[in-house]
Amino acid sequence: MAKAELMNYEQALEKFEVVIGLEVHVELNTKTKMFCGCRNDFGDEPNTNVCPVCLGLPGALPVVNKRAVESAIKIGLAIGCDIAPNGRFARKNYFYPDLAKNFQTSQFDEPIAFEGGVEVEVPSGQVYKIDIERAHMEEDAGKLTHVGGNTGRIQGAEFSLVDYNRAGVPLIEIVTKPVYGAGAEAPELAAAYVRYIREVVKALDVSEARMERGNVRCDANVSLRLHGAEKLGTRTETKNVNSLRSIERAVRYEIQRQAHILANGGTIIQETRHWHEDKGTTSAGRPKSDADDYRYFPEPDLVPVAPSKELIEELRASLPEDPATRRKRLQEAWGFSDLEFRDVVNAGLMDPIEETVAAGASPQAARKWWSGEIARQANADGKDVSELNVTAAQVAELAALVEAGKINDRIGREVLAAVMNGEGNPGEIVSAKGLEVVSDDGALMAAIDEALAKQPDVLEKIREGKVQAAGAVIGAVMQAMKGQADAGRVRELIIERAAQ
Amino acid sequence: MSEITPEVVRHLAGLARIDVTDAEVDRFTEQLGLIVDSAATLKAAVAGDVPATSHPIPMKNVYREDVVLESLSQEAALSGSADSESGRFRVAAILDEE
Structure with missing residues (x-):
C-alpha cells in the first residue's frame, strides 16, 4: 500500500481544530478472571487457565468476581465518576475467534461508573480538564497468533492459533468525552492522560499497569474540523498503541494524515486503524462497526450489579491520594525544582525514582541515573524505561557503590551499561570485572610519584598557589589506574605531597 | 410489514461471516421476518409502563x-476442538485484523 501523505504539523493545526477521544483499557490484577475462577496470570502455558465458562462451553454459567467490581468502583471514584446504583452486563455480539462465545460480556447502557473528570498536566505546564463519559466492566479476549501462508508447512494455508488464557480477564474500559482545545498539544495531552490513568490504577493497586504487557492499552480517536465548524469531523480509532510514546506519535500522525486528505478534498473513512511501532504509521483496519452491529442485549446469565451506598462510601474512604497530591508530596520530599520534577514526570520516571529512593538511594542520585544514562538508553532504543533491563533495586545498589566511593561515576556508567546488558547486579559486575576503584593510598601515591617524576615542575606550581596544575598529574594517574580511582582523592594526595 | 429486508439479511450474513446465495437471502428474509413479526406481538401484549427486565427473578x-x-x-481444554496445534486452538485465518 502506498505510504500515506502527511501535511506539515503546524500547517495542519493552522487549518484544523483537533478533537480527540481516548478509550483506555485497564486489566485488573485480581487473582481470578471476571466471571470464573481461572487464574489471571501472564505468561503461563497456553490454554491452561481456561474452564467451561471462559471457553464458552454449552451450559456454563458465569459468576461475577466481587473484587473486580470493587476495583471498578474504586477506579470510577478515583476519576470523579458517579457510581450506578443499579448496573448490568450486556452481550456484545461479534464473530471473531478471540472469544469462544461469539460475544464479549461487557456493559452497554448501564455502566458501573459515569460522568467523571480529571485534570491533566502536559509537558508545557498547561493543565487540561478531561471529561470522562463512563467506565465499564468487561472481559479481555484471548490471544491470536496468525500464521501466514508463506511458512511452507501447508502450501497457501493461513490460519490462526488461539490461546484463551487471557479470555475473561477483568477489564475496565474508561472512555472520555470528546476533548477540544488542546491544539498542538493534543498528542502530548493524550499521552499525559494515559500516564495519569496509569498512575491512578497503580496507586489504587488494582492493576499491574504495565503497558508493555498490555495491562493498560489505549485506543485513540482523532478527528479534525475546520476552525469554527460546529459539526465534528469523521473520526478514526487507532488501536494497538501500547506505550506513552506511541500514543503521542500515533495521534500526531493521524492529525497530519487526516489534514492532508481533508485539505485535498478527500473524506475520512470511519475505521479502526492499526499503529505500527516500527514504521511510525497507521494503516486501515476493519471499518468501524456501528453499535447496532454488535446487537447488544442484556446478559441473561448475570444479575444486576447494585452496590450499596455503604459499600461505595467505604471504598471512597479507602482511596489513596490522587496523582496531583502525590506529585506535590514527592516533589517536596525529594527537594526537586519545578523544572527538575516536571522533567521527571514527563519522562515517566516518578515511579522508578520513588522505588529507587525506597531502596535506599538519595533522590538526587536516583534522578541522576534514571534521567541520565537510563533515559538516554531508553530513547536510543525507542522504549519506555520500564522496558529496559534494569530495576530500581539495581540502581539503588549502583548509587550505594558510588556513594561509598567503591566506584566513581564513570565506572558507574560502565556498570549500568553492563546491568542493562543482563550481566548481573552492580556489585557482582564490579567484582567480576575488577572495577572497584583503587582506594589504597599507597598504590595511588606510587602512581602519583611516578607521574610527578615526569612532570617535576608541578609540585612547585602548586606551592606557588597554582592548584590547577595538579590536573595534568590527576589525568596521568587516572590513566595509569584505568579510570578506577577517585579523582578527588588523587587530587588531595597530590596537594598533600606538595605540602611536604 | 417486517423490518427484515434482503439488504439486512446480507448485512447480518456479513457480520456472521457467512456466504449466502440469492436464493438463501430470499428464504432467510422471509423466515427472519416471520420471527421478528412473531416477537413483535409481545409489544402488543404489554403496555409501555411495564419495565424491561433481563432476568426472570428479581x-x-x-x-x-x-x-x-x-x-x-490443556489437553482437556483442546479435546473438543476440531483442530489444535502447539497447545492452541487452530482456526481459519481472519484476514482483516493484524
Whole structure:
C-alpha cells in the first residue's frame, strides 16, 4: 500500500481544530478472571487457565468476581465518576475467534461508573480538564497468533492459533468525552492522560499497569474540523498503541494524515486503524462497526450489579491520594525544582525514582541515573524505561557503590551499561570485572610519584598557589589506574605531597 | 410489514461471516421476518409502563470471591476442538485484523 501523505504539523493545526477521544483499557490484577475462577496470570502455558465458562462451553454459567467490581468502583471514584446504583452486563455480539462465545460480556447502557473528570498536566505546564463519559466492566479476549501462508508447512494455508488464557480477564474500559482545545498539544495531552490513568490504577493497586504487557492499552480517536465548524469531523480509532510514546506519535500522525486528505478534498473513512511501532504509521483496519452491529442485549446469565451506598462510601474512604497530591508530596520530599520534577514526570520516571529512593538511594542520585544514562538508553532504543533491563533495586545498589566511593561515576556508567546488558547486579559486575576503584593510598601515591617524576615542575606550581596544575598529574594517574580511582582523592594526595 | 429486508439479511450474513446465495437471502428474509413479526406481538401484549427486565427473578449482587479454582488441563481444554496445534486452538485465518 502506498505510504500515506502527511501535511506539515503546524500547517495542519493552522487549518484544523483537533478533537480527540481516548478509550483506555485497564486489566485488573485480581487473582481470578471476571466471571470464573481461572487464574489471571501472564505468561503461563497456553490454554491452561481456561474452564467451561471462559471457553464458552454449552451450559456454563458465569459468576461475577466481587473484587473486580470493587476495583471498578474504586477506579470510577478515583476519576470523579458517579457510581450506578443499579448496573448490568450486556452481550456484545461479534464473530471473531478471540472469544469462544461469539460475544464479549461487557456493559452497554448501564455502566458501573459515569460522568467523571480529571485534570491533566502536559509537558508545557498547561493543565487540561478531561471529561470522562463512563467506565465499564468487561472481559479481555484471548490471544491470536496468525500464521501466514508463506511458512511452507501447508502450501497457501493461513490460519490462526488461539490461546484463551487471557479470555475473561477483568477489564475496565474508561472512555472520555470528546476533548477540544488542546491544539498542538493534543498528542502530548493524550499521552499525559494515559500516564495519569496509569498512575491512578497503580496507586489504587488494582492493576499491574504495565503497558508493555498490555495491562493498560489505549485506543485513540482523532478527528479534525475546520476552525469554527460546529459539526465534528469523521473520526478514526487507532488501536494497538501500547506505550506513552506511541500514543503521542500515533495521534500526531493521524492529525497530519487526516489534514492532508481533508485539505485535498478527500473524506475520512470511519475505521479502526492499526499503529505500527516500527514504521511510525497507521494503516486501515476493519471499518468501524456501528453499535447496532454488535446487537447488544442484556446478559441473561448475570444479575444486576447494585452496590450499596455503604459499600461505595467505604471504598471512597479507602482511596489513596490522587496523582496531583502525590506529585506535590514527592516533589517536596525529594527537594526537586519545578523544572527538575516536571522533567521527571514527563519522562515517566516518578515511579522508578520513588522505588529507587525506597531502596535506599538519595533522590538526587536516583534522578541522576534514571534521567541520565537510563533515559538516554531508553530513547536510543525507542522504549519506555520500564522496558529496559534494569530495576530500581539495581540502581539503588549502583548509587550505594558510588556513594561509598567503591566506584566513581564513570565506572558507574560502565556498570549500568553492563546491568542493562543482563550481566548481573552492580556489585557482582564490579567484582567480576575488577572495577572497584583503587582506594589504597599507597598504590595511588606510587602512581602519583611516578607521574610527578615526569612532570617535576608541578609540585612547585602548586606551592606557588597554582592548584590547577595538579590536573595534568590527576589525568596521568587516572590513566595509569584505568579510570578506577577517585579523582578527588588523587587530587588531595597530590596537594598533600606538595605540602611536604 | 417486517423490518427484515434482503439488504439486512446480507448485512447480518456479513457480520456472521457467512456466504449466502440469492436464493438463501430470499428464504432467510422471509423466515427472519416471520420471527421478528412473531416477537413483535409481545409489544402488543404489554403496555409501555411495564419495565424491561433481563432476568426472570428479581435478584441482584450475586458474586464469587476472588479465589482461584481448578482450571481444565490443556489437553482437556483442546479435546473438543476440531483442530489444535502447539497447545492452541487452530482456526481459519481472519484476514482483516493484524
